[in-house]
Structure formats: C-alpha cells, structure tokens
Amino acid sequence: MAVRVLVVDKLAATRDGVAEILGERAEVEWASREVAVAQLRIASNSGSPFDVVLLEGEPPPAAPYVQSLATGGARVILLAGGSDPIGLAQKCGAADVVGRPIVASELIFRVARAPVAGADKRRPRKSDVLIGSGTWIKELYDRIAMVAATDVTVAIFGESGTGKELVARTIHNSSPRHDAPFVVVNCAAIPENLLEDELFGHVRGAFTDASRDREGLLAAAHTGTLFLDEIGELPLPLQAKLLRVLQSQEFRRIGDDHDRRVDVRIVTATNRDLEQLVERGGFRQDLYYRINVFPLHLPPLRERPEDIAMLVHHFVQKYRARLGKVIDGVTPAALARLSAYEYPGNVRELENKIHQAMVIANGPLVEESEVSLPRASPAPMLRIDTARPFRDVKQEAIDAFERGYLTELLRLHHGNLAQAARAAGMDRKNLWALVERHGLDRDQFKKP
Ligand SMILES: Nc1ncnc2c1ncn2[C@@H]1O[C@H](COP(=O)(O)OP(=O)(O)OP(=O)(O)O)[C@@H](O)[C@H]1O
Numbered sequence: 001m002a003v004r005v006l007v008v009d010k011l012a013a014t015r016d017g018v019a020e021i022l023g024e025r026a027e028v029e030w031a032s033r034e035v036a037v038a039q040l041r042i043a044s045n046s047g048s049p050f051d052v053v054l055l056e057g058e059p060p061p062a063a064p065y066v067q068s069l070a071t072g073g074a075r076v077i078l079l080a081g082g083s084d085p086i087g088l089a090q091k092c093g094a095a096d097v098v099g100r101p102i103v104a105s106e107l108i109f110r111v112a113r114a115p116v117a118g119a120d121k122r123r124p125r126k127s128d129v130l131i132g133s134g135t136w137i138k139e140l141y142d143r144i145a146m147v148a149a150t151d152v153t154v155a156i157f158g159e160s161g162t163g164k165e166l167v168a169r170t171i172h173n174s175s176p177r178h179d180a181p182f183v184v185v186n187c188a189a190i191p192e193n194l195l196e197d198e199l200f201g202h203v204r205g206a207f208t209d210a211s212r213d214r215e216g217l218l219a220a221a222h223t224g225t226l227f228l229d230e231i232g233e234l235p236l237p238l239q240a241k242l243l244r245v246l247q248s249q250e251f252r253r254i255g256d257d258h259d260r261r262v263d264v265r266i267v268t269a270t271n272r273d274l275e276q277l278v279e280r281g282g283f284r285q286d287l288y289y290r291i292n293v294f295p296l297h298l299p300p301l302r303e304r305p306e307d308i309a310m311l312v313h314h315f316v317q318k319y320r321a322r323l324g325k326v327i328d329g330v331t332p333a334a335l336a337r338l339s340a341y342e343y344p345g346n347v348r349e350l351e352n353k354i355h356q357a358m359v360i361a362n363g364p365l366v367e368e369s370e371v372s373l374p375r376a377s378p379a380p381m382l383r384i385d386t387a388r389p390f391r392d393v394k395q396e397a398i399d400a401f402e403r404g405y406l407t408e409l410l411r412l413h414h415g416n417l418a419q420a421a422r423a424a425g426m427d428r429k430n431l432w433a434l435v436e437r438h439g440l441d442r443d444q445f446k447k448p
C-alpha cells in the first residue's frame, strides 16, 4: 500500500515534484503551513492518516509547530537546503531531513523508510472527508466517534447543502458496519405510492403488477446502514411502519402474511423543523422521539466563514485532479470575494462555484474575475426599518459594516495590525481602537 505523504510548503508545485519522484509508492497531497495541522487531524479522524509530512524548511519552523504536525503519528521530514540541514532538523525536532534541491533517490529512501500506518484500516474515499476548522467540527467528529460504534439512531439536521449526507456516510464508514451496504432513500424524491414498495418490498401477487417477489431497500441495507433523507416528507402511514422497525426490527412486505426481521442502523436527515411538523400533525410524535435520540446539528456556512478557506483548498484539490488542470489555489482577492458571500446553498454552493471557476481558469491560481458570485450584498445595511429612530438604524448599519470589514481585513493579514492598517489606509492606533471596540480577537486570525 502506498505511503500517504503531506507536503507542507507555500508552493503547491512542490507537491507535483514530490509526487513525480515517488510515483506509485505514495499518495501525495499538499497543504500550506496554516492548514496543515487541521488537514492531518481530519485525515486521521476519517481513517486515512498521513504517514509522512514533508515540511519545507524555509523559514525555519518552530519546534512546537513540528511537534503539532507529528501528534497524529506522522513522521515529519524537513526539506532543507543551506549549509547545515541536519542541524536545522535537529533544532526543530524533525525526525529526518531531505536536502534541497531534492535528489530523487534520497527522497525515496527517506520517505519509504517510514512505516505505513493504518495499512489494515479501511480507507474511505478521499471525497468522504469532512472539512472544517474551529470547535464545531471538532465537536462533530467527537460526536460521530461516540455514536459510530453503537447502533443508536442518528438524526441529522441542517439546511440544504450543509453536508448531511456526507456526515451520514462518515458515520457509516466509521462504524463496525462499514463493510456492509450504505443505502440511501430520499423520501422526498420517490412518489408516495411507490415509497412503501421501495422501502419494504412486496410478495408476488400483492398487486396487479407484482409478478415476482421484490426485496425492499430496508432488506438491502441488512447488516448495514439505512439513510432516510428528507425524513420529514415520509407519509404518515409509512411513519407507523418505520416506527415498528425502530421498535422491534420487524417489518412486513406488501402482501406478505408474516413479519421479517432486519438488522439495520438508521440515520435520518432533514432540513425541516420536525418539532413544528409534529405540532401541525404532519409527523408522529412517537416517531420523532425515536429518531431524535442522537441529534446532530450542522451549522449553515454563513455562520462559520472561517471554514471557507479550507473548503476552497479542499475543492481545488478535488477538481484539480478531475479536470486535469494545474491549479494550485485561488488568489487572495478571489478568496476575499469567496469569503464575503453568504451561501444560501451552503457548502454545495461553494463547491459548485469553485468547480465552475476552475473550468474557466488557466491557473496557476484562480483569479477573482473567474469567480462568479452575485456581488456581495450589503444586506445587513439595507434592512431599513423606518419604524425605528434614524440614529439607531444608522448606527446598526455602521456597526455591521465595520465588523465585516475588520474581520475580512484581519483574516487577510493574519491578525497583523501594522500590515492591516497599511492595506486599509488607516492609522494603526485607530485600527487598534476599532478592533478593540468590536471585541475581535486578533489571535484567532494568526498563523499557527
Ligand atoms: N464539511 C464538509 N467538508 C467537505 N465537503 C463538504 C462538507 N459539507 C458538505 N460538503 C460537500 O458539499 C456537497 C453537499 O453535501 P451533502 O450532499 O452532504 O449536503 P446535504 O446537507 O445532504 O444537502 P441537501 O439537503 O441539499 O441534500 C457534497 O459534495 C459534500 O461532499
């Protein structure tokens, strides 16, 4: 099995050079220093940890940083030129060193010497990886890890495009059922009169067209996971049948005269407010309690704009391979543009935007002009409520604008006030006062 290598460098092109030398021996990915630690954690949480980190030695990395790269078990190899590469590696605590410029035989020797971790683990498809920064993704991974090992029913809530299906797959892939089927049923996409047949199957002669027995999707998911998407659209009579499956693992095919047993873990998802649906009589309360044992709530993308940079990077890598284009990322201006948008369609919309941009881009970076987004809407400023005093409404609009501007500015300049002030054409002291007034935490924008 190939060694998994993460190249950590400013230049994504280093990845290509390394990948070419290592060939079939390795699966090589790239990350900048800022996102590398998170990328390593995500890879190891999703069951495909990196075995080796190839870290560019310029500027010399700090020892705590090297240590944080190694926490997941990866061997950190420094790529270093200069007169004393070994000394440099020792100083920062890297496990090994490869000289710059890279000599193919040396690179192969150093990398291949690293033992292959997790060789016997099932590796999910790379596209299965859930990306995010900040505490919400950590908590999500913790909760997934907690529930994956059990057969507990999971309910995933979130707006369209927030990754509900991806989370359902991640649960299945991290569960002891991962080798059994993962069956998706979209309750909204199948007409009501066919849904029962699809789910539960029928016996021959059950109705006019039933010339043969037919297994339903529930039976197809036996020993595996059944993902009931858009559960809020499940018709009431089927809700009763599903409740029975959840209570006793039993169901009956259409036209059958006896019950069958089935062993499935059920994961449901919806973008509707189920509680409200229960109140209005559209959803059974007992079923609601049954499926809501272990809820997972996925936040909309606009509530976690700090994830955008990582997601952009992830999708660039995904489509780069598919489109066969040498595109390493997006320009800072393009990223600023992408970060300023609200994404009503959430991650799926962001993914589509990146895909579209990469189709027209020539690289090496996607330009701002190649990103097609509705002009950043000054929505918060335009919500004008004439029922309230002019002064209050105006102050609110100004506050919203200042916060948005400062957040974006600090993100671009990694919390460096002097740099940010220069870019904004502001006095450093005034900028500092404004940042303080809005209670923004500069450290949050700092490079690791
Ligand atoms: N955190 C994430 N990291 C990486 N990719 C993500 C993430 N969240 C969503 N995606 C990607 O965005 C796309 C949409 O995700 P998914 O289909 O899981 O959303 P959904 O919530 O089921 O949407 P819908 O309600 O419209 O069915 C997929 O291609 C998925 O891989």
Ligand SMILES: [Mg+2]
Pocket: 164, 165, 229
């Ligand atoms: Mg979905």
